[in-house]
Amino acid sequence: MHDDALLARxxxxxxxxxxxxxxxAHYARIFAFLRRLAGCDADAADLxxxxxxxxxxxxxxxxxxxxxxxxxxxxxxxxxxxxxRRDHHETTAPDDWWEDCPDGAALPDERAALADLRAxxxxxVDRLPADLRSTVHLHHxxxxxxxxxxxALGIATSTVKHRLRTxxxxxxxxxxxxxxxxxxx
Amino acid sequence: MTPxxxxxxxxxxxxxxxxxxxxxxxxxxxxxxxGQPPDHAPASASRLPGWLNSWRFALAAACLALAMLGVAxxxxxxxxxxRRQVDDLRQQVExxxxxxxxxxxxxxxxxxxxxxxxxxPAATERAELARLRAEAxxxxxxxxxxxxxxxxxxxxxxxxxxLVQQAMPGEFEALREAKQRAQxxxxxxxxxxxxxxxxxxxxDHKEVFPKDVLSMSNELATTKILVCPADTNRQAAxxxxxxxxxxLSYEYLAADGTxxxxxxxxxxxxxxxxxxxxxxxxxxxxxxxxxxxxxILRAGKLYLESGPPPAATGGGQ
Numbered sequence: 001m002h003d004d005a006l007l008a009r010x011x012x013x014x015x016x017x018x019x020x021x022x023x024x025a026h027y028a029r030i031f032a033f034l035r036r037l038a039g040c041d042a043d044a045a046d047l048x049x050x051x052x053x054x055x056x057x058x059x060x061x062x063x064x065x066x067x068x069x070x071x072x073x074x075x076x077x078x079x080x081x082x083x084x085r086r087d088h089h090e091t092t093a094p095d096d097w098w099e100d101c102p103d104g105a106a107l108p109d110e111r112a113a114l115a116d117l118r119a120x121x122x123x124x125v126d127r128l129p130a131d132l133r134s135t136v137h138l139h140h141x142x143x144x145x146x147x148x149x150x151x152a153l154g155i156a157t158s159t160v161k162h163r164l165r166t167x168x169x170x171x172x173x174x175x176x177x178x179x180x181x182x183x184x185x
Numbered sequence: 186m187t188p189x190x191x192x193x194x195x196x197x198x199x200x201x202x203x204x205x206x207x208x209x210x211x212x213x214x215x216x217x218x219x220g221q222p223p224d225h226a227p228a229s230a231s232r233l234p235g236w237l238n239s240w241r242f243a244l245a246a247a248c249l250a251l252a253m254l255g256v257a258x259x260x261x262x263x264x265x266x267x268r269r270q271v272d273d274l275r276q277q278v279e280x281x282x283x284x285x286x287x288x289x290x291x292x293x294x295x296x297x298x299x300x301x302x303x304x305x306p307a308a309t310e311r312a313e314l315a316r317l318r319a320e321a322x323x324x325x326x327x328x329x330x331x332x333x334x335x336x337x338x339x340x341x342x343x344x345x346x347x348l349v350q351q352a353m354p355g356e357f358e359a360l361r362e363a364k365q366r367a368q369x370x371x372x373x374x375x376x377x378x379x380x381x382x383x384x385x386x387x388x389d390h391k392e393v394f395p396k397d398v399l400s401m402s403n404e405l406a407t408t409k410i411l412v413c414p415a416d417t418n419r420q421a422a423x424x425x426x427x428x429x430x431x432x433l434s435y436e437y438l439a440a441d442g443t444x445x446x447x448x449x450x451x452x453x454x455x456x457x458x459x460x461x462x463x464x465x466x467x468x469x470x471x472x473x474x475x476x477x478x479x480x481i482l483r484a485g486k487l488y489l490e491s492g493p494p495p496a497a498t499g500g501g502q
Contacts, residue, residue: 012218019217027213031205045209052213059218117188121196140197158385158404165388168190176187 005064012059026069027052030076033142037080037134039126047083051076066151073138074152084130117175124174128167135163278314368415369457373470375410376452376462379435383451384466387444394442394451394464398433399425408432415456438487439464450480450487463489 010018030051035044054075062071125136138149139160150157188196237244382404386395395401398411405411408422413434422432435452442449447465454460459471461480469489471479479490 014219020214023210023213023217027210028202028205031209032202035203036200041203041206044203045206045212048205048209049212049216053216056216056218118196118199121193122200125197136197140194141200141202143198156406161385161389168193171193172187172190175193 004068005062007068008059008062008064011056022068023052026072029069029142030072033073033076033137034080036126036137036141038083043083047076047079050083051079054079066148070144070148070151073142073144073148074154077134077138077152080134120175121171124171125167127174128170132163132167132170135160136167139164274313278310278317281310281314365415368413369460369470372413372415372454372457372460373468375413376435376454376460376468377466378405378410379452380462380466380468383439383464384444392444394439394444396440398437399428402428411435413454413456416454435462442486446486448488448491450489453487461489 007018007022011022027048031044031048034047034051035041038044038047051072055072058075062068066074125133128136135149135153138144138152139146144152146157146160150160153160379398382401383394385404386401387393402425408425408428411428411433412419412421416434419432419434422428434455436455437452439446439449439451442451442464444464447463449464450461451464452462457470459473459476460468461471462468471489481488481490
């Protein structure tokens with residue numbers, strides 16, 4: 001935490017190496033987070049820029065209570081929520097969006113069933129209610145710990161645990177039912 | 186086949202990461218702060234030394250409190266001075282009243298002064314005396330009316346008590362019963378929350394229940410639900426750091442339990458003995474008869490045996 005506070009001060013002082021290091025360490029991760037939530041490359045790029053511009057203006061208030069990564073995820077989450085509220089956006093990601101995402105390596109034939117399961121699972125996550133979805137994204141997709149997820153969302157750790165359990169139960173039900181209707185109930 | 190939670194979590198952690206579009210990094214870097222000298226960022230706060238910066242609000246409040254104390258001290262000293270002056274004046278007036286009248290023999294004029302000048306202070310004192318007497322009479326009349334009001338108040342209270350005793354024994358009984366019912370419902374709610382907390386704890390600890398109530402402090406939002414409202418001998422702990430068994434109204438009877446024993450009694454209220462929480466998270470209200478019939482002790486563990494649907498006095502929540 002102390003290192004993060006030091007890094008924040010260096011960025012504020014205009015240290016180009018610190019600024020570049022900070023952006024390189026986080027911008028792709030924040031873009032991925034917002035891309036999955038917003039469902040569109042152009043919107044996600046705009047939201048990422050907004051996130052960083054808010055980060056620059058609030059950096060002087062960063063005291064190192066949480067890590068910079070958690071703090072930045074918290075800003076990104078609020079930016080996304082503001083965007084949802086302001087423009088009344090709904091989830092725009094199509095079901096097959098995940099299939100178009102680069103996966104690093106081609107899947108062998110014998111893993112085709114697993115690939116189908118993955119595609120169904122990721123599409124099912126996108127159909128979860130917004131609070132469950134953002135919790136799954138931060139904890140599982142972004143790799144934040146339970147405490148970091150709670151800090152980013154501004155809720156208690158026990159609430160994060162509860163949301164994750166509920167989300168997993170709904171995903172299991174959804175994967176068992178091909179219609180996936182149970183997710184949004 | 187439905188994948189397990191573990192498999193789902195594994196797959197979720199392997200979710201592909203979308204790549205950012207080219208040019209986004211440059212856009213973000215372009216919007217980065219241009220750079221200010223470290224002494225100017227943040228503008229006003231960092232001009233102060235570090236310790237002074239972090240304590241500035243507390244110091245401001247302390248300065249304000251000191252200033253207010255100073256003002257209060259000055260006011261107190263002025264008040265004391267005024268009281269002394271009033272006492273002195275009162276003593277002078279009393280001494281003058283006690284002295285023999287000297288009005289018949291006018292005071293000889295002081296050398297170097299006229300007669301009117303010598304009489305002026307005496308006239309002022311007489312006027313002051315008259316004013317004080319008028320105030321005393323006013324205070325006496327107010328005191329008398331206060332006595333009347335007190336007498337009226339006592340009389341009205343007596344009448345009210347008599348009315349309550351005569352007219353409303355039945356209503357009091359109904360009120361008491363409603364209060365007891367509300368306390369029973371609050372007790373059941375407390376036990377429901379406790380049961381939920383135990384199950385959340387077990388979910389995170391391989392389906393094993395906590396060894397005591399303190400172990401699941403992370404799962405409980407407040408210590409208030411650990412005290413039954415009907416239990417007047419116990420008070421809720423102010424925080425978990427000062428929690429002791431004296432702040433707990435509920436017997437925790439399944440410290441070594443697991444979720445595989447749904448009918449085992451998890452909690453039992455010491456005030457409402459018929460209120461029992463089970464390992465499946467449900468709470469039952471049992472009459473004394475049902476307690477004797479259905480609560481069975483097996484191998485040191487208390488179980489609620491299934492039976493016919495409970496009568497009107499008992500029921501599941």
